[in-house]
Amino acid sequence: MAQSQQRILDSHIHLWPQTATSPTDHGWMQAGHFLAKQHGISDYLSIATPPPTGFIYVETDRYLPSPAPPSDITPTSSSADIKQGLAQWAKQPLEEVRFLGRIAECQPADGDGFSTAGQAAKMKGCVIYAPFHLPTPVFQAYLEMAEEVAGPALWGRVVGFRYLLQGKGEGVVAGMLERDQASWVSNLGMLRRGRGGRGWCFDVGVDVQRDGYGPMEAVGRLIERVRERERREGVGEGKGVRFVLNHLAKHPLTPSPPTTPNPTWLTALSAFKPDPLIFMKFSGAFNEFTTPTPEDVPTLLTALEPLLDHVFHCFPNRVMFGSDWPVCNVGGPKGEAGNWTLWREVVEAYLEGKGMSAEVREGVWWRVAEVAYGVEV
Numbered sequence: 222m223a224q225s226q227q228r229i230l231d232s233h234i235h236l237w238p239q240t241a242t243s244p245t246d247h248g249w250m251q252a253g254h255f256l257a258k259q260h261g262i263s264d265y266l267s268i269a270t271p272p273p274t275g276f277i278y279v280e281t282d283r284y285l286p287s288p289a290p291p292s293d294i295t296p297t298s299s300s301a302d303i304k305q306g307l308a309q310w311a312k313q314p315l316e317e318v319r320f321l322g323r324i325a326e327c328q329p330a331d332g333d334g335f336s337t338a339g340q341a342a343k344m345k346g347c348v349i350y351a352p353f354h355l356p357t358p359v360f361q362a363y364l365e366m367a368e369e370v371a372g373p374a375l376w377g378r379v380v381g382f383r384y385l386l387q388g389k390g391e392g393v394v395a396g397m398l399e400r401d402q403a404s405w406v407s408n409l410g411m412l413r414r415g416r417g418g419r420g421w422c423f424d425v426g427v428d429v430q431r432d433g434y435g436p437m438e439a440v441g442r443l444i445e446r447v448r449e450r451e452r453r454e455g456v457g458e459g460k461g462v463r464f465v466l467n468h469l470a471k472h473p474l475t476p477s478p479p480t481t482p483n484p485t486w487l488t489a490l491s492a493f494k495p496d497p498l499i500f501m502k503f504s505g506a507f508n509e510f511t512t513p514t515p516e517d518v519p520t521l522l523t524a525l526e527p528l529l530d531h532v533f534h535c536f537p538n539r540v541m542f543g544s545d546w547p548v549c550n551v552g553g554p555k556g557e558a559g560n561w562t563l564w565r566e567v568v569e570a571y572l573e574g575k576g577m578s579a580e581v582r583e584g585v586w587w588r589v590a591e592v593a594y595g596v597e598v
Contacts, residue, residue: 227271227582227583227586227587228274228583228586228587228598229271229273229274229542229565229586229587230273230274230275230276230277230345230541230542230586230587230590230591230596230598231269231273231275231276231277231542231543231544231546232276232277232465232502232504232541232542232543232590232593232594233277233279233467233468233502233504233505233543233544233545234265234276234277234278234279234543234544234545234546234547235260235278235279235280235281235545235546235547235548236260236261236262236265236278236281236320236324236334237259237260237281237317237320238259238261238320238330238332238333238334239258239259239331239332239333239334240330240332241283241313241316241317241320242257242258242259243257244284245284245313246283246284246313246316247281247282247283247284247313248282248284248285249282255550255551256547256548256550256551259332259334260334260546260547261333261334261335262324262334262335262340262341262343262344263334263335263336263340264334264547265546265547266340266343268546268557268558268559268560268561268562269544269546269561269562270561270562270565273343274343274587274598275342275343275344275345275596275598276343276344276345277345277346277347277348277380277543277590277594277596278321278344278346278347278348279348279383279424279467280314280317280348280349280350280382280383281317282350282385283313283314283316283317283350284313285310285311285313285314286310287310288354289310289352289354289355290306290307290310290311290355290359291306291310293306294306294307294310294359295356295359296356296357296358296359300362303358303359303362304362304365304366307359307362307363307366308366311350311352311363311366314349314350315366315367315370317349317350318349318367318370318371318375319370320333321344321347321349321371321375321378322370322371322372322374322375324341324344324375325341325344325371325372325374325375325377325378326372326374326375327341344378345378345594345596345597345598346378346379346380346381346594346595346596347375347378347379347380347381348379348380348381348382348383348422348424348594349367349379349381349382349383350382350383350384351363351364351367351382351383351384351408352384353382353384353404353405353408353409353423354384354397354401354404354405355404355408356404357404357407357408357411360404360408360411361411364411367379379416379421380416380421380422380594380595380596381412381421381422381423381424381463381465381594382412382421382422382423382424383423383424383425383426385426386398386425386426386427386436386439386440387426387427387428387431387432387436387471388428388431388432389432389436390432391432391433391435392435394427394432394435394436394439395435395436395438395439398439398440398442398443399439402443402446405443405446406443406446406447406450409423409443409447409462410447410450410451410454410462412462412463413451413456413460413461413462416595419595420460420462420463420595422462422463422464422465422593422594423462423463423464423465424465424467425440425464425465425466425467426467426468427440427466427467427470427471428470428471429470429471429472429473429483429485429486430471430472430473430509430511431471434483434485434486434489437470437485437486437489438485438489440489441489441492441493444464444493444496444499447461447462448461448496459497459498461498462498463498463499463500463593464498464499464500465499465500465501465502465541465593465594466493466499466500466501466502467502467504467505467543468502468504468505468506468509468543468545469501469502469503469504469505469506469509469528469529469532470486470489470490471505471508471509472486472509472528473509473510473511474506474509474510474511474524474525474528475510475511475512475524476510476512476515476520476521476523476524477523479523479524479526479527480524480525480527480528481527482527482528482531487531490531490532490535490536491531491535493535493536494534494535494536494537497539499536499539500536500539500540500541500589500593501532501535501536501539501540501541502540502541502542502543503529503532503540503541503542503543503568503585504542504543504544504545504564505543505545505548505549506521506524506525506564506567507545507549507551507552507553507554507560507564508545508548508549508551508552509552510524510552513554514552514553514554515554516554516555516563518563518566518567518570519570521563521567522567522570522571522574525567525571526571529571533575538580538581538584538589539589539593540584540585540589541584541585541589541590541593542565542568542585542586542587542590543590544561544564544565545564546560546561549561549564568585572585
């Protein structure tokens with residue numbers, strides 16, 4: 222197939238070493254969890270066929286002891302006090318940065334899951350955690366700490382940040398984005414000045430199936446506030462903050478009858494169409510079926526097509542392939558050895574079935590992610 226010769230930039234994978242597989246490393250990784258074992262680059266490359274040209278690492282929701290640091294850390298605290306408090310509160314996200322630093326410097330520790338410079342070089346960029354919900358002086362202090370921990374080799378590969386807006390409970394995300402809007406808008410605005418002016422992305426993780434559609438609507442309002450500020454500040458065309466929506470926003474899927482897109486989801490995505498700096502990942506669907514995940518490509522496409530048609534309408538030349546490995550193995554029907562390939566086949570079949578041009582196909586497989594994240598493959 223032509224696909225075997227196609228460059229692939231997998232825009233969404235997760236990694237963690239053997240030393241980060243307990244609830245004190247990842248709060249969601251309870252004892253016996255399916256994913257509670259090493260997932261390294263070598264593990265990823267052993268199942269990804271054809272081998273991807275590279276990948277974007279996305280943060281793994283490391284453990285935090287509380288939603289915010291202790292109350293004695295305030296914007297008026299000294300820089301030293303803020304950083305001391307953050308070092309304790311954000312211990313695990315910073316450990317994640319140290320792990321990524323070992324990859325960037327090709328200095329593997331036992332259990333890191335990679336051993337060669339060639340494997341490490343596959344990591345073209347990293348989207349790491351950042352506390353966007355905190356006051357700007359505290360947020361800025363965290364970025365300074367993350368850069369210090371990362372070192373220059375890794376910091377040059379940090380292409381964006383994520384603060385998960387899912388799993389927070391009914392009404393929490395909308396309330397937080399409204400209550401802390403000034404901090405969010407200010408902190409997001411800092412991203413466009415990163416990487417020597419090339420800018421960092423913000424990855425948007427919302428879950429409309431489990432959290433309802435309120436968070437997605439709230440994100441739309443937040444992006445509009447960011448754009449309003451950019452217009453006031455005279456930010457040039459194409460120089461604003463880039464937003465990357467994860468996993469089709471985790472819309473629920475059914476193969477029979479085929480998925481009926483929710484009107485709120487449709488409206489929210491339509492509102493993003495005119496904004497050339499908002500992107501969507503063609504990823505994450507295996508975990509969104511309300512019935513057992515189908516095992517064959519045609520049935521998977523039957524469920525996905527009503528959503529994908531709208532996605533490609535709303536995000537022209539702004540849709541990118543992502544596997545969501547290894548989380549795709551939770552709901553994936555083909556086992557750890559086969560789920561990555563099955564998802565690649567689903568994406569390929571959709572592009573072929575719709576008669577997508579070579580330019581669009583190339584965009585989905587690597588070029589859109591290259592543009593959105595500012596990397597080269």
